[in-house]
Amino acid sequence: xxxxxxxxxxxxxxxxxxxxxxxxxxxxxxxxxxxxxxxxxxxxxxxxxxxxxxxxxxxxxxxxxxxxxxxxxxxxxxxxxxxxxxxxxxxxxxxxxxxxxxxxxxxxxxxxxxxxxxxxxxxxxxxxxxxxxxxxxxxxxxxxxxxxxxxxxxxxxxxxxxxxxxxxxxxxxxxxxxxxxxxxxxxxxx
Amino acid sequence: xxxxxxxxxxxxxxxxxxxxxxxxxxxxxxxxxxxxxxxxxxxxxxxxxxxxxxxxxxxxxxxxxxxxxxxxxxxxxxxxxxxxxxxxxxxxxxxxxxxxxxxxxxxxxxxxxxxxxxxxxxxxxxxxxxxxxxxxxxxxxxxxxxxxxxxxxxxxxxxxxxxxxxxxxxxxxxxxxxxxxxxxxxxxxxxxxxxxxxxxxxxxxxxxxxxxxxxxxxxxxxxxxxxxxxxxxxxxxxxxxxxxxxxxxxxxxxxxxxxxxxxxxxxxxxxxxxxxxxxxxxxxxxxxxxxxxxxxxxxxxxxxxxxxxxxxxxxxxxxxxxxxxxxxxxxxxxxxxxxxxxxxxxxxxxxxxxxxxxxxxxxxxxxxxxxxxxxxxx
Numbered sequence: 430x431x432x433x434x435x436x437x438x439x440x441x442x443x444x445x446x447x448x449x450x451x452x453x454x455x456x457x458x459x460x461x462x463x464x465x466x467x468x469x470x471x472x473x474x475x476x477x478x479x480x481x482x483x484x485x486x487x488x489x490x491x492x493x494x495x496x497x498x499x500x501x502x503x504x505x506x507x508x509x510x511x512x513x514x515x516x517x518x519x520x521x522x523x524x525x526x527x528x529x530x531x532x533x534x535x536x537x538x539x540x541x542x543x544x545x546x547x548x549x550x551x552x553x554x555x556x557x558x559x560x561x562x563x564x565x566x567x568x569x570x571x572x573x574x575x576x577x578x579x580x581x582x583x584x585x586x587x588x589x590x591x592x593x594x595x596x597x598x599x600x601x602x603x604x605x606x607x608x609x610x611x612x613x614x615x616x617x618x619x
Numbered sequence: 620x621x622x623x624x625x626x627x628x629x630x631x632x633x634x635x636x637x638x639x640x641x642x643x644x645x646x647x648x649x650x651x652x653x654x655x656x657x658x659x660x661x662x663x664x665x666x667x668x669x670x671x672x673x674x675x676x677x678x679x680x681x682x683x684x685x686x687x688x689x690x691x692x693x694x695x696x697x698x699x700x701x702x703x704x705x706x707x708x709x710x711x712x713x714x715x716x717x718x719x720x721x722x723x724x725x726x727x728x729x730x731x732x733x734x735x736x737x738x739x740x741x742x743x744x745x746x747x748x749x750x751x752x753x754x755x756x757x758x759x760x761x762x763x764x765x766x767x768x769x770x771x772x773x774x775x776x777x778x779x780x781x782x783x784x785x786x787x788x789x790x791x792x793x794x795x796x797x798x799x800x801x802x803x804x805x806x807x808x809x810x811x812x813x814x815x816x817x818x819x820x821x822x823x824x825x826x827x828x829x830x831x832x833x834x835x836x837x838x839x840x841x842x843x844x845x846x847x848x849x850x851x852x853x854x855x856x857x858x859x860x861x862x863x864x865x866x867x868x869x870x871x872x873x874x875x876x877x878x879x880x881x882x883x884x885x886x887x888x889x890x891x892x893x894x895x896x897x898x899x900x901x902x903x904x905x906x907x908x909x910x911x912x913x914x915x916x917x918x919x920x921x922x923x924x925x926x927x928x929x930x931x932x933x934x935x936x937x938x939x940x941x942x943x944x945x946x947x948x949x950x951x952x953x954x955x956x957x958x959x960x961x962x963x964x965x966x967x968x969x970x971x972x973x974x975x976x977x978x979x980x981x982x983x984x985x986x987x988x989x990x991x992x993x994x995x996x997x
Contacts, residue, residue: 446818450752453814454815479769481770482771484773484774503685505688535688
């Protein structure tokens with residue numbers, strides 16, 4: 430008899446507790462939804478909705494880089510390759526290549542912290558799908574040029590965050606013939 | 620799935636079943652070899668190593684600051700604690716003082732991370748037992764925490780926030796207010812959770828008196844954290860081996876009391892985690908109220924070369940004691956790094972407690988022991 434009572438008690442408790450749970454679920458019908466309809470129904474571009482410190486794909490401004498290699502020395506996985514050569518006649522240091530392998534990068538931010546000249550930084554871009562993984566090796570040097578020589582006490586002129594990398598990422602899906610050869614040359618010669 | 624029927628004499632026929640490595644109810648890539656007799660298990664033998672990434676060997680070829688982002692990958696749900704454990708080891712090895720504000724920020728970020736991790740665990744336990752709604756609700760809350768942490772340090776999962784000597788970024792008042800706003804919202808959710816699922820009779824019946832781990836077994840197998848506390852052992856590193864700012868904080872340590880069955884059953888392991896959510900909220904509130912101004916990182920040179928020696932440092936992570944043993948030979952790179960994680964010991968006890976369990980209960984055991992595959996394999 431006791432067992433039978435316990436059996437029906439359990440059924441009673443099940444119905445009661447389940448309706449408790451369903452009441453909570455039901456109350457959610459009247460709450461504001463928080464879902465964001467990614468990617469095409471956001472109020473503004475998604476990169477603008479990300480917080481200030483968001484660490485996206487790295488970008489490098491050639492006009493600010495002094496070729497000091499502090500960033501590539503700090504990188505734990507060596508995803509930054511820098512090639513600086515000295516011009517024998519003018520004794521100027523020429524920045525030939527600055528390749529960041531985004532496919533390898535782990536977005537730790539150690540290189541950004543190491544750079545004293547604000548040349549390398551995180552953009553807020555994160556959508557970097559490409560058809561070939563080698564295209565993720567991005568060479569940020571368009572034309573080999575002398576390295577920057579910042580004067581002391583002068584603030585560097587920063588370009589808008591993401592403006593540099595966006596150009597390269599847009600380029601990734603362009604037809605091969607139109608694609609600027611600089612973008613990929615770094616990757617191929619590796 | 621391969622099946623083998625072993626003939627061990629007339630009465631001892633057993634079916635050997637593979638569960639995993641890819642199975643919807645194992646968290647990550649885990650494999651169990653089940654020896655079953657009908658629906659009842661003789662034993663379940665865990666096989667590990669599918670997610671081995673050689674994190675300990677990698678340490679020998681990176682610098683000390685360069686290894687900190689790798690610690691994010693020890694356990695993808697509690698990156699803050701792994702960062703903190705490794706940083707704490709190097710700090711005590713080379714006598715680096717951590718500023719007080721940094722310690723408060725570590726506690727706030729750590730407890731937020733603990734809530735996020737427990738949200739996943741509680742959600743997964745209920746989902747593995749058939750209730751999908753709570754998982755979605757808790758994942759929504761975790762998403763808010765991820766947003767908060769992203770605003771603080773720039774990444775949602777691999778934070779790389781706690782550094783050797785302090786923390787990487789300062790938090791402004793606006794961020795602290797946002798955290799407080801989230802806590803006000805989340806504490807109501809914890810209350811709601813009790814009604815939604817915790818005392819649901821179906822869930823209670825599935826977990827009460829299942830896979831009881833006695834206090835002796837728990838200590839013997841080296842269980843840590845919520846798994847150990849659920850067995851009635853009152854041990855929390857934050858209180859019993861205090862570090863950082865925790866001695867100044869006031870919080871309770873929930874332990875298993877056999878609320879619906881025996882002490883140390885699956886339900887206790889589940890409910891201890893639910894109770895810990897509230898204590899974490901309490902800790903964060905105290906930290907926000909008392910946080911002082913000041914530096915966020917101590918006096919650390921760019922090249923860290925700890926003196927020769929060895930150190931073991933541990934923190935109370937979401938899965939219990941997350942410890943790291945570092946041997947330094949006086950150079951820029953560690954000589955040896957060894958991780959000690961809660962999931963590994965939780966994994967080792969499964970073979971012991973699985974005897975006589977039903978196959979469906981094994982899912983509850985794995986879920987409530989909170990085994991995370993990457994933490995087991997490193």
